[in-house]
Amino acid sequence: MYSFDPVPGQAKADLYRDLLDAARALTEGEPDGVANMANVAAVLAQFLPDLNWAGFYRMVGGELVLGPFVGKPACIRIPLGKGVCGAAALHGETQLVPDVHAFPGHIACDAASRSELVVPVMCDGAVIAVIDLDSPSPARFDAEDAAGIEALASILSARI
Numbered sequence: 326m327y328s329f330d331p332v333p334g335q336a337k338a339d340l341y342r343d344l345l346d347a348a349r350a351l352t353e354g355e356p357d358g359v360a361n362m363a364n365v366a367a368v369l370a371q372f373l374p375d376l377n378w379a380g381f382y383r384m385v386g387g388e389l390v391l392g393p394f395v396g397k398p399a400c401i402r403i404p405l406g407k408g409v410c411g412a413a414a415l416h417g418e419t420q421l422v423p424d425v426h427a428f429p430g431h432i433a434c435d436a437a438s439r440s441e442l443v444v445p446v447m448c449d450g451a452v453i454a455v456i457d458l459d460s461p462s463p464a465r466f467d468a469e470d471a472a473g474i475e476a477l478a479s480i481l482s483a484r485i
């Protein structure tokens with residue numbers, strides 16, 4: 326049994342330290358990328374409050390394909406450049422979107438989503454996946470969340 330429990334009310338910096346420790350411990354030495362993404366999606370959903378979707382899209386044959394996640398069933402394939410995930414994958418840059426309705430081309434997989442954070446996972450200079458977090462609250466994510474998820478992406482670079 327694995328037990329990684331977020332501490333209620335802890336500061337965001339401490340929360341990300343614990344989240345990254347959990348992700349590191351769960352993926353250390355495990356070569357199966359699907360298993361690692363599945364456990365990390367579970368950790369994201371467990372540690373981060375106020376989310377309605379947390380998971381992965383993987384770069385497969387030049388488009389994004391749904392990977393392990395926690396949340397409602399989502400769109401399966403996203404072309405590069407489409408929506409928030411497609412923008413992150415095309416540009417290789419984090420997308421911090423306080424209001425998804427104001428983002429041109431946003432793909433509404435879950436009508437409850439109001440804000441979104443998408444971070445590319447890079448390996449050898451190429452985008453291999455994106456980490457996607459959705460929240461039902463507007464402006465749920467800030468620069469500290471972006472930095473925390475970017476640190477997670479670099480841990481996962483050689484583990485997914």
Ligand code: SME
Binds near residue numbers: 432434
């Ligand atoms: N909203 C995303 C699509 C993926 S779902 O949120 C899970 C987007 O615009 O890329």
